[in-house]
Amino acid sequence: MGIFRRDGFRDARVDDITLVAGVSRTAFYFHFPTKEDVLTELMRRTEQPIADAVAMMSPQAELSAVLETVAELMNRAWQDERALIVDAMAIGMRIESSAFPKSPNGLRALLLSRFEAASKAGQLVESQKACLLVDLYLLNCMAAMAAWAQDVDRSLLDSLRTANRLFLDGARRAFKS
Numbered sequence: 001m002g003i004f005r006r007d008g009f010r011d012a013r014v015d016d017i018t019l020v021a022g023v024s025r026t027a028f029y030f031h032f033p034t035k036e037d038v039l040t041e042l043m044r045r046t047e048q049p050i051a052d053a054v055a056m057m058s059p060q061a062e063l064s065a066v067l068e069t070v071a072e073l074m075n076r077a078w079q080d081e082r083a084l085i086v087d088a089m090a091i092g093m094r095i096e097s098s099a100f101p102k103s104p105n106g107l108r109a110l111l112l113s114r115f116e117a118a119s120k121a122g123q124l125v126e127s128q129k130a131c132l133l134v135d136l137y138l139l140n141c142m143a144a145m146a147a148w149a150q151d152v153d154r155s156l157l158d159s160l161r162t163a164n165r166l167f168l169d170g171a172r173r174a175f176k177s
């Protein structure tokens with residue numbers, strides 16, 4: 001990760017990564033077929049604590065509280081990765097759609113159950129499928145993170161909280177009318 005931070009993802013060389021890590025090229029390629037797979041692993045490792053925190057929240061928790069938890073934990077995981085965030089998101093979007101979303105304990109699946117519960121509790125009016133709302137929410141988070149990567153005057157947490165407010169305000173208005 002230090003080489004990615006220093007050189008940027010595109011300019012990072014596997015030879016430099018292996019030198020710093022103290023492993024051979026063979027060992028690197030045994031664990032990571034490409035340098036993209038290193039960022040994919042980082043995304044998996046950052047997603048799991050977020051998913052775990054959502055899973056531990058009360059089933060009756062307001063959707064806004066769930067999204068605040070997601071924002072805080074995304075902030076904690078990515079606030080020091082400004083230089084990598086756009087590349088990580090681009091790689092994430094290229095990953096086959098089944099890589100993350102189908103895990104029953106993954107963040108998307110856990111958010112889906114929270115959005116369904118929020119609709120049933122009247123926090124959102126159920127005129128759109130919850131799976132669409134989850135995908136729109138996660139895209140909003142990615143857009144906020146990409147904008148933050150270019151705006152050194154704003155914190156990641158502020159950007160994510162703004163995305164949460166805009167999403168919830170829009171979802172409540174659009175789906176109640």
